[in-house]
Amino acid sequence: MALQELPSAMRQLANRHARSTAVAIGQFPRRYASGQAAAVQEVSEDLQDLEPQSSLSTRFSPKKAAGFDPVKRAEGRKIELPSSRYQYRSPRYYRGPLHPHQPPPTSDPASRQFVPGPFSHTRLEQTFQSTIASDLMTLGYAHRPPGTVDIPKSDRLRTWDDSSPYHKNRPKRGPRGPEGVLRLIERDISWRNIPKIQGVTVHSMVKGAMDDSAYLHIAGMALQAVTGVKPKVFKATQGVASFGIRQGMPISLTCTLRNNQAYEFVDKCINLVLPKLKDWEGVEGTTGDSSGNISFGFNRDGALLFPEIEVNYDMYPPKMIPGFHVTIHTSATSDRHARLLLSAMGLPFHGKLVD
Amino acid sequence: MAVKMPSHTSITRLLSPLVNSFRTVSLNPSASLAKPSTIRSFSTSSTHLAPPNKNAKQADPRISLIRYHMQHPKTPRPLKLSRMRALRHWTIHRAWMLARRKRKEAEENELQRMYQSMHSACEELRLMDPPGSKDAGRLYRIAMEKKGIFGHGGVPIEYARAQTDTPAKEPWNHEWTR
Numbered sequence: 001m002a003l004q005e006l007p008s009a010m011r012q013l014a015n016r017h018a019r020s021t022a023v024a025i026g027q028f029p030r031r032y033a034s035g036q037a038a039a040v041q042e043v044s045e046d047l048q049d050l051e052p053q054s055s056l057s058t059r060f061s062p063k064k065a066a067g068f069d070p071v072k073r074a075e076g077r078k079i080e081l082p083s084s085r086y087q088y089r090s091p092r093y094y095r096g097p098l099h100p101h102q103p104p105p106t107s108d109p110a111s112r113q114f115v116p117g118p119f120s121h122t123r124l125e126q127t128f129q130s131t132i133a134s135d136l137m138t139l140g141y142a143h144r145p146p147g148t149v150d151i152p153k154s155d156r157l158r159t160w161d162d163s164s165p166y167h168k169n170r171p172k173r174g175p176r177g178p179e180g181v182l183r184l185i186e187r188d189i190s191w192r193n194i195p196k197i198q199g200v201t202v203h204s205m206v207k208g209a210m211d212d213s214a215y216l217h218i219a220g221m222a223l224q225a226v227t228g229v230k231p232k233v234f235k236a237t238q239g240v241a242s243f244g245i246r247q248g249m250p251i252s253l254t255c256t257l258r259n260n261q262a263y264e265f266v267d268k269c270i271n272l273v274l275p276k277l278k279d280w281e282g283v284e285g286t287t288g289d290s291s292g293n294i295s296f297g298f299n300r301d302g303a304l305l306f307p308e309i310e311v312n313y314d315m316y317p318p319k320m321i322p323g324f325h326v327t328i329h330t331s332a333t334s335d336r337h338a339r340l341l342l343s344a345m346g347l348p349f350h351g352k353l354v355d
Numbered sequence: 356m357a358v359k360m361p362s363h364t365s366i367t368r369l370l371s372p373l374v375n376s377f378r379t380v381s382l383n384p385s386a387s388l389a390k391p392s393t394i395r396s397f398s399t400s401s402t403h404l405a406p407p408n409k410n411a412k413q414a415d416p417r418i419s420l421i422r423y424h425m426q427h428p429k430t431p432r433p434l435k436l437s438r439m440r441a442l443r444h445w446t447i448h449r450a451w452m453l454a455r456r457k458r459k460e461a462e463e464n465e466l467q468r469m470y471q472s473m474h475s476a477c478e479e480l481r482l483m484d485p486p487g488s489k490d491a492g493r494l495y496r497i498a499m500e501k502k503g504i505f506g507h508g509g510v511p512i513e514y515a516r517a518q519t520d521t522p523a524k525e526p527w528n529h530e531w532t533r
């Protein structure tokens with residue numbers, strides 16, 4: 001534009017005139033919601049010294065934007081573009097959230113953690129979606145007539161009454177009672193809140209690892225065979241002389257299973273391993289942490305019944321295969337909901353049921 | 356959620372010297388036998404004359420084999436896809452994500468429909484008889500009962516059978532009793 005060559009002061013007068021004429025004609029280079037209102041406003045005296053236009057020129061033209069057609073350009077090419085010499089390599093180590101090089105998401109094949117995604121649902125999850133979910137919803141349906149008024153409940157975390165000036169901004173008090181523990185509230189089962197398996201944790205404490213690390217390796221191999229997940233090693237946080245453990249020694253292994261792996265593990269337990277256990281009546285009714293997570297365990301003989309260990313049982317040194325605990329984490333908010341879900345999947349419970 | 360790279364565990368630290376010795380034994384059997392005798396020994400007689408220590412425990416080779424296989428590096432080599440291959444992956448990934456979302460939404464809509472039909476049925480039941488008549492709301496009260504669903508046998512275990520692609524050899528055992 002020719003106006004850019006004029007000195008600043010002249011430009012101001014010219015632009016002010018140009019802008020007002022442009023508004024009058026109705027041609028404004030860029031339209032925005034407050035544009036008309038701003039144009040009508042008189043420029044106040046304080047803002048007279050400001051330059052009306054930005055010093056960074058943007059040569060935006062609508063004609064060029066209309067002619068932009070990348071598909072046509074790509075198809076019109078006779079020769080393929082040469083391959084670029086730059087090959088993206090994801091960072092080897094994670095250096096924190098503020099580092100300029102962030103690792104790509106795990107779903108990206110360039111990621112080092114990429115695992116080709118789930119290709120199908122497991123049969124237990126299919127059964128859950130088709131039959132168990134609607135059955136649980138119907139079993140737990142609680143009717144709420146329209147116009148029901150909720151009884152105002154007292155606060156769980158009690159605020160201070162402003163009897164003293166020091167109560168202002170003071171943190172809230174905990175619940176009443178000797179323990180003063182905030183418990184999980186049991187939510188009603190509805191179409192939006194149906195108890196579901198979220199994950200499984202397999203844990204094994206290997207006492208023999210205090211003297212010989214071979215026990216830990218073999219336990220790790222056994223857990224990896226059974227779950228399909230490489231276990232994480234945990235050290236003893238405190239030494240307990242009665243158990244014979246010293247602080248800082250690697251002592252236990254934990255595997256965390258999610259999604260399809262978790263469903264397959266639970267399916268395997270319920271349908272293959274638990275029926276073979278001798279004189280097994282069911283999971284203890286007292287199991288559960290009042291928050292919807294159910295636990296049971298296998299001793300050495302139980303672990304040997306898993307097909308992955310049974311098939312090459314002689315590749316393990318004798319008597320070194322451990323037992324382990326299994327914790328099934330569900331989205332249920334109480335023990336009884338979790339038990340309902342798992343008994344619908346075929347897990348029997350016996351003994352007194354405690355929530 | 357930030358991606359966390361796996362860190363070295365205590366197993367790896369314990370394993371490295373053992374595995375190195377195992378690797379050298381397996382890959383270069385000759386090298387380990389031909390020891391360069393650069394260190395001068397005090398005795399002139401050969402060490403083979405000394406009797407073998409019977410107390411030394413023979414390590415189970417299965418233990419070292421398991422250790423070697425547990426030592427496997429935790430992450431595989433990252434993929435490098437060409438331009439078109441990457442585009443195909445991106446397209447398929449987006450299509451699969453979309454299909455999953457549609458399936459999930461269809462399931463949720465189905466559950467919502469069932470819930471709403473239960474709600475309207477219960478409302479009908481509640482308002483069936485005029486208030487004050489004999490047995491008003493009796494069926495509604497019975498429908499709202501939840502006897503024994505959370506106890507033993509709330510869901511009979513006979514019904515808890517997972518779906519299969521093909522029927523079992525014995526589809527239903529008629530002789531089964533509790």
